[in-house]
Amino acid sequence: MPQKRRQRLKWTLTLIAGGLIGATLAVFIAMVLAIKVAGTELHNYAVEFLEQDERIASNIDAIVAAGNTSPYPECSEQDLQFLRELLFRSPYTKDIGRPRGNALLCSAVIGRLPVPLERKRTAQTTYRNRDIYYNVDLAIAPGQRAEVIAEGKTNVVVSPDIFSEFSRPPMLFAGAIVDHQKKHVLQMYSSSSHQLPLDLLLSDKPVRRHGMLYHPHCSSTRPDCVLTAISIRDVRRQSMPFLVAAALLGAAVAALIILYVGLIRRRHRTLSAQLRRAIQRRQLEVLYQPIVEVSTGRVACCEALARWRDEDAVPIRPEVFISIAEEHGFIRDLTDVVVERVASDTRTLLAEHPGFRVSINISAYDLADPGFPERLQELLATSGVVANNIGLELTERSTTDKEIVVEAIRKLRSFGHVIYIDDFGTGYSSLGYLHELSVNMLKVDRVFTNTIGTDSITSAILPQILSMAAALELGIVIEGVEHQEQADFLRSQEGQIFAQGWFYGKPMPIHQLRAHVASTHQHS
Numbered sequence: 001m002p003q004k005r006r007q008r009l010k011w012t013l014t015l016i017a018g019g020l021i022g023a024t025l026a027v028f029i030a031m032v033l034a035i036k037v038a039g040t041e042l043h044n045y046a047v048e049f050l051e052q053d054e055r056i057a058s059n060i061d062a063i064v065a066a067g068n069t070s071p072y073p074e075c076s077e078q079d080l081q082f083l084r085e086l087l088f089r090s091p092y093t094k095d096i097g098r099p100r101g102n103a104l105l106c107s108a109v110i111g112r113l114p115v116p117l118e119r120k121r122t123a124q125t126t127y128r129n130r131d132i133y134y135n136v137d138l139a140i141a142p143g144q145r146a147e148v149i150a151e152g153k154t155n156v157v158v159s160p161d162i163f164s165e166f167s168r169p170p171m172l173f174a175g176a177i178v179d180h181q182k183k184h185v186l187q188m189y190s191s192s193s194h195q196l197p198l199d200l201l202l203s204d205k206p207v208r209r210h211g212m213l214y215h216p217h218c219s220s221t222r223p224d225c226v227l228t229a230i231s232i233r234d235v236r237r238q239s240m241p242f243l244v245a246a247a248l249l250g251a252a253v254a255a256l257i258i259l260y261v262g263l264i265r266r267r268h269r270t271l272s273a274q275l276r277r278a279i280q281r282r283q284l285e286v287l288y289q290p291i292v293e294v295s296t297g298r299v300a301c302c303e304a305l306a307r308w309r310d311e312d313a314v315p316i317r318p319e320v321f322i323s324i325a326e327e328h329g330f331i332r333d334l335t336d337v338v339v340e341r342v343a344s345d346t347r348t349l350l351a352e353h354p355g356f357r358v359s360i361n362i363s364a365y366d367l368a369d370p371g372f373p374e375r376l377q378e379l380l381a382t383s384g385v386v387a388n389n390i391g392l393e394l395t396e397r398s399t400t401d402k403e404i405v406v407e408a409i410r411k412l413r414s415f416g417h418v419i420y421i422d423d424f425g426t427g428y429s430s431l432g433y434l435h436e437l438s439v440n441m442l443k444v445d446r447v448f449t450n451t452i453g454t455d456s457i458t459s460a461i462l463p464q465i466l467s468m469a470a471a472l473e474l475g476i477v478i479e480g481v482e483h484q485e486q487a488d489f490l491r492s493q494e495g496q497i498f499a500q501g502w503f504y505g506k507p508m509p510i511h512q513l514r515a516h517v518a519s520t521h522q523h524s
């Protein structure tokens, strides 16, 4: 298969796989959310149920209490009339009667029975002097069952459909009377023939069991509880539009991330190819930023900073192209090009000012290359520049592989180079280690310069670095000086301090630097 088609196939497969993973992940998250929402709905449903239950219960309590206040002889015509009027006023009861033991003497609906009607004993519970019978076979409607509440000489048949208006499919409910002490649960109402696991009412905790979500909830004033439930399948069915949207969104986001990463990688690959070409063609530029001796204002040194524009003439930041060169293993070639350019650029300047020093940034990879010190001498020798004029800046990051670094620095110093630790204070700094490395100078990172004149905690660090450098006999360059105030502060410090930053001059082409050096040397 041709390379291009294989590439396209790989891309398509990656996109499909990524899209699927994104969609699955999003559906999973959406389903977790949907279940959470369903849990809240079950809770609200249960709360409403109990509110309704308490409203009905207090109404029935009032009816039972009123039934007991009848001033008439039990089951007399006036008594029956009294009960009928009560029944008429109560929306939740089907009949009001006069029981004796397990038998019914008379009721508002049936009237007086010639012979007391014996009833089968059914499950029963007692709550505040009131007997609550469950599933009673009704005399008024044979074959029908309902709850009967009895107290004193009155009993009422609770309408079996008091909660019929209350159904909210696909949610289910089952109301029950629960004796938490005896762990006894008596089912009263249910929204379906589906038997809910009422034992859950004893725990009062939402539970997920056998593909169902359950939410138990009990009244704080009565023994009444409700268990609301919904099946996960119904939750899924209800949330289907949401799940589909999540799947699409997840797939789209995953695909976008893959495309974005792919584009960045491609751009990176092509940038690295362009950079490699630019290095081969010696197309890097170098700018020079003055480094000033603070006490005299003289430009005593400068730092060489590489510049590169890609093939569309877009300037690429040094941090970006340096790390591309490092990642792709051609930073040595880049360093060589910079060294060559510095050597040829600065020949005249160095001839005019033999004590002047140009520092070059060196990568950790250069330092790890055992042939680097010698190669550097060869490159310099072709332009007649001597090692004394060339400083080398290493970042603390590059001071990781200690033995190799110590050896490389020893060699470079023996040739006459001055060694700087760059961005001091931002990497990990071990003072003892600094001493072992036997560098000459510290370049203090601009984060510390920015604290001059502020009362931030780190502002106390700069004076400490200065005194530590003095104790270790290390020279100091303060980076990133941008304001007069910072320069004034540095001038007020004891000892020789060098500084670099926009206040003294931005990175500039070599001819500008030469003019600049000449002018500061005249003035001093």
Ligand code: C2E
Residues within 6 Å of the ligand: 289, 304, 305, 306, 307, 317, 318, 319, 322, 335, 338, 361, 362, 363, 393, 422, 423, 446, 479, 480, 481, 482, 500, 501, 502, 503, 507
């Ligand atoms: P660095 O070695 O810390 O270089 C100093 C950076 O600070 C330069 O950024 C410089 O332009 C900038 N700078 C100077 N004065 C000020 C100031 O007053 N304020 C602010 N905000 N910034 C200031 P640049 O040129 O973009 O270089 C960035 C980094 O790229 C350098 O940091 C260095 O680590 C690396 N680099 C540049 N050229 C080379 C090179 O030839 N070889 C290697 N290995 N690395 C290089």
Ligand code: CA
Residues within 6 Å of the ligand: 303, 361, 393, 422
């Ligand atoms: Ca530097």
Ligand code: CA
Residues within 6 Å of the ligand: 422, 423, 443, 445, 479
């Ligand atoms: Ca620096």
